Amino acid sequence: xxxxxxxxxxxxxxxxxxxxxxxxxxxxxxxxxxxxxxxxxxxxxxxxxxxxxxxxxxxxxxxxxxxxxxxxxxxxxxxxxxxxxxxxxxxxxxxxxxxxxxxxxxxxxxxxxxxxxxxxxxxxxxxxxxxxxxxxxxxxxxxxxxxxxxxxxxxxxxxxxxxxxxxxxxxxxxxxxxxxxxxxxxxxxxxxxxxxxxxxxxxxxxxxxxxxxxxxxxxxxxxxxxxxxxxxxxxxxxxxxxxxxxxxxxxxxxxxxxxxxxxxxxxxxxxxxxxxxxxxxxxxxxxxxxxxxxxxxxxxxxxxxxxxxxxxxxxxxxxxxxxxxxxxxxxxxxxxxxxxxxxxxxxxxxxxxxxxxxxxxxxxxxxxxxxxxxxxxxxxxxxxxxxxxxxxxxxxxxxxxxxxxxx
Numbered sequence: 001x002x003x004x005x006x007x008x009x010x011x012x013x014x015x016x017x018x019x020x021x022x023x024x025x026x027x028x029x030x031x032x033x034x035x036x037x038x039x040x041x042x043x044x045x046x047x048x049x050x051x052x053x054x055x056x057x058x059x060x061x062x063x064x065x066x067x068x069x070x071x072x073x074x075x076x077x078x079x080x081x082x083x084x085x086x087x088x089x090x091x092x093x094x095x096x097x098x099x100x101x102x103x104x105x106x107x108x109x110x111x112x113x114x115x116x117x118x119x120x121x122x123x124x125x126x127x128x129x130x131x132x133x134x135x136x137x138x139x140x141x142x143x144x145x146x147x148x149x150x151x152x153x154x155x156x157x158x159x160x161x162x163x164x165x166x167x168x169x170x171x172x173x174x175x176x177x178x179x180x181x182x183x184x185x186x187x188x189x190x191x192x193x194x195x196x197x198x199x200x201x202x203x204x205x206x207x208x209x210x211x212x213x214x215x216x217x218x219x220x221x222x223x224x225x226x227x228x229x230x231x232x233x234x235x236x237x238x239x240x241x242x243x244x245x246x247x248x249x250x251x252x253x254x255x256x257x258x259x260x261x262x263x264x265x266x267x268x269x270x271x272x273x274x275x276x277x278x279x280x281x282x283x284x285x286x287x288x289x290x291x292x293x294x295x296x297x298x299x300x301x302x303x304x305x306x307x308x309x310x311x312x313x314x315x316x317x318x319x320x321x322x323x324x325x326x327x328x329x330x331x332x333x334x335x336x337x338x339x340x341x342x343x344x345x346x347x348x349x350x351x352x353x354x355x356x357x358x359x360x361x362x363x364x365x366x367x368x369x370x371x372x373x374x375x376x377x378x379x380x381x382x383x384x385x386x387x388x389x390x391x392x393x394x395x396x397x398x399x400x401x402x403x404x405x406x407x
Contacts, residue, residue: 006035007043010050014248021241021250026065034061051248052295059286062240063147067103074101080405081355081378082106088367088395089378092388093407095359098380099141105236107145108354109375111345111366113155113337117176118162122383128163132181138359140189148236149262149287151349152191155199155341156182157227179228186232192260197229199341200316229341235261238286245289246282247272255283262287300351310344337362342369350375364391368398 006012015022015035022031034057041053067073077098081089091098115123117131125131146152156179162172183193204223237257242265243250249269258264267274267281274282290296309315317340342358342365350356352374358366361379370377381387395402 006038008038008041008050009043010047011038011041011054014051014054014243018243018248018250025241025250026061030061030065034058037061049295051243051245052293054248055243055245055289056293058243059289062242063105066105070104073103077101077405078103078106080403081357081376084353084376085403086371086401088364088371088400088402089376090361090364090367090391090402090404091378091380091407092382092384092404093380094382095380096138096141097407099138099145099359102145104144105147106355107357108147108150109346109350109356110142110146110152110359111155111342111356112153112358112360113341113362114360116157116159117178119159122386127165128176129165132185135182136185136189139185139191142359143190143234146234148234148238149285149290150234151345152186152232152234153341153345153349154182154186154230154232155227155337156230158224160224179230183230186230190236190261191232191234193230194233195231195313197231197310198314199227199229200314201225201227201319202316233259235259235287237261238263241265242284242286242289244269244272244274244282245284245292246274252281258285259287264288296351300347302347306344306347310348337365339365339369342366343373346370346373346375361391363387363394365394368395368400371400372398 006015015038022034026034037057038054041050041057044050078101081091081102114135117128118124125134142152158175158177158179160173160175162168162170163174163176164172166172179196183196187193202225204225239254241250241252244252244265244267247267247269249267249272251268252265253268255264255266262285264283264285266283269281272281284292317338320338342356345366346356346369353376355376355378356366356370358364358377358379361367361381364379364381367377367379381391392402
């Protein structure tokens, strides 16, 4: 170790200090690759910045190590989605097949609004259970590919329809609380439910709910004018040691679990400058290493205006107006997504350069928003036959380019 040629003197010191830990955590090939990667850390005369770069590089190599235990994935597909070329990435095909081909924890943020149960002619299921089972299969695979300590933002509305489980006639129609069903599914798949923003869509246009001819008890029901924007966290319990974000030492011990599935650590390095008066070391987790990194924060400050807009868990903004004065669908898609939702989700739950995926991309608003905000934006669309022209036109209308992957 003493003979390694590392331009940054602080990085060399960290490698020497952590040698006995690193040689146990990595095998010889992994350790050699890690040392080689540290050579690319700039030789800035700044200890704090060097520690930050060292810790993030270490975390990236731990992820590579974890992904090796995964099933085989498509290097071609992963190369396609991870290439940050400022183009919207279109995957034509089934989203479940897409997810199955990705390495574990390779997506940094997921945002979507799923196809609602039997709400469109092109998305039909025999019954509600069949629909929810298919959605659970996709959400299970989403948990695997979403990066650890990251977020899935899921927009869904409750609908009025027949679940086709007992009565199949028109008399079987009822309010189906999809939001409640999906919360249970997500938690069964390992996610933690965190928040539910209620999207107030404004005044309803229909008069059907007023029942003016029967102004009597048991005849009055409200028209639905809201949808859920559900926030889920993924915390896969990881017992891997991570370096102290202050001194970069791997001389650490387990601490508490501040959230379900989230392991924290305490620095035991006596030379760390963050020791308390009671001689306690810095306490941190893999999540706090990311969220409290001042260099990541500098490039990702959220505006006061956006924070104020989403301050309450009931928020009002209009849905997308897709039908023009001639009665034509100007967007070419029956379920367009308002930009307000991906704008909030991307700025609140990702960093520039992150990979943002919408598995049910629709009009590709999420992927478009991601690219505009300096992320990698990708969406999956099964029905190329129906929506190819509309999707491409929508992307071009936003002055962006696209590239395609056909499965």
